[in-house]
Amino acid sequence: MLSKRIIPCLDVRDGKLTKGIKFKGNIDIGDPVEAAREYYEQGADEIVFYDITASSDGRDIMIDVVKRVAETIFIPFSVGGGIRTVEDMRRVILAGAEKISINSEAVKNPPLISEGAKAFGSQCVVLGMDVKKVEASAKTPSGYEMIIHGGRVFTGVDALWWAKEAENLGAGEICLNSIDADGTQEGYEIKLTHLISTNVNIPVIASGGAGTPEHLKDVLTRGKADAALIASMVHYRYYTISEIKAYLQGSGVKTRMTW
Amino acid sequence: MIGIIDYQAGNLTSVARALRYLGESCQVSDDPEILKQASHIIFPGVGAAGEAMANLRQTHLDQWIPEWVQKGKPILGICLGTQVIFEYSEENDAKCLGIIPGAVKRFRKDLQQDCMPLKIPHMGWNSVAFQKDHPVFRGLSDEAQFYFVHSYYPAPADESLVIGWTDYGQLFCAALARKNLVAVQFHPEKSGRPGLQILANFCRWGGEDA
Secondary structure, three states: OOOOEEEEEEEEEOOEEOOOEEEHHHEEEOOHHHHHHHHHHHOOOOEEEEEOOOOHHHHHHHHHHHHHHHHHOOOOEEEEOOOOOHHHHHHHHHOOOOEEEEOHHHHHOOHHHHHHHHHHOHHHEEEEEEEEEOOOOOOOOOOEEEEEOOOOEEEEEEHHHHHHHHHHHOOOEEEEEEOOOOOOOOOOOHHHHHHHHOOOOOOEEEEOOOOOHHHHHHHHHOOOOOEEEEOHHHHOOOOOHHHHHHHHHHOOOOOOOOO | OEEEEOOOOOOOHHHHHHHHHOOOOEEEEOOHHHHOOOOEEEEOOOOOHHHHHHHHHHOOHHHHHHHHHHHOOOEEEEOHHHHOOEEEEOHHHEEOOOOEEEEEEEOOOOOEEOOEEOOOOEEEEEEOEEOOOOHHHOOOOOOOEEEEEEOEEEEEOOHHHEEEEEEOOOEEEEEEEEOOEEEEOOOHHHOHHHHHHHHHHHHHOOOOOO
């Protein structure tokens, strides 16, 4: 039986973490490679990098970061942010990332999903979804709408429809972020996660709202998520990944306990 | 030197990176002249069986790999590399190298666990129940897990070759060994320390039977 995956997410700008991450002795780490190494040691099952760099110079720096990460940790990791073409994907994958994730760009240009899947295989293409709860309507019958550009722009695209469509186009996995829950640390959006995860046949990573290990247990059991993304709760050292995993294992959720 | 077979199948750099981390010298190549200088061969790969076989034929590696196996020198198959050493793959209806009798099959769509349909591909960390002692799989904790990404699985005709079984709604062969050949369905280069242990063991292995 597969283990549920615990995946820390690191935001990077110009090759540096956007928020310093507190590590042993409360030392702030700004280097994404060091942070990745620390989480690898703590038992992360995978790592997600989200690059919010705007400039092209910054992108070259990110490619260098990806190469250094690939020489340091030996678990899968993905890179998202600013990937607009198959060529962008190729650079990141050749630098050593296992997967790339596309979000706004996929909504604006859906063939990008199939082109990426054809070039590198579906397992390389993660669809990032930023979703907001709305009134159910003819346009958005599921009551969830796709939002793009970091949660600023409503698209009128129904989230459930889009998840299924992206699967048909060849996405290999979905990273599902609830804009409503994001940053609250009050728990994942269970209903949304359950809705998407039980309606597609590809793995779903739940994102947004993690504050305690109980939240992860909830979304991995009731929410039917295959993996859980975490950020602040480990970045600020409220918990270590090993503590979270020990809790999950103790409550009957299969996790990877040896690394 | 460890030779890594290049047949345009996915990202081969991650295997090379893991070997360099372990302090092993390695070379990624599709040229038999270079590969034959290796002490050990790794046959990795991510992608589809049909295309992989077409690429192997083009570089005549489809002839060279069975010859290497014949010579008794160590070879390690990983993921797609493991699949194409069989006779046949349901993926692209592909005739494969035929080094190991048996076929590669697709996971059934109706696989279930705890009344929940299982997703395909089988992607993520899973356990391997090792059946017997083998030099390449020594030093692993019983609780070790390995990273898998695949929709097809190897089904050797002779189940006595199976070294490790994995459970994904059904049991399938995750690791097998025959004389100087070992093959795994998971990715040791992406499986943390236990995976690195397997790669390190392989590099020190002379190809002798367990």
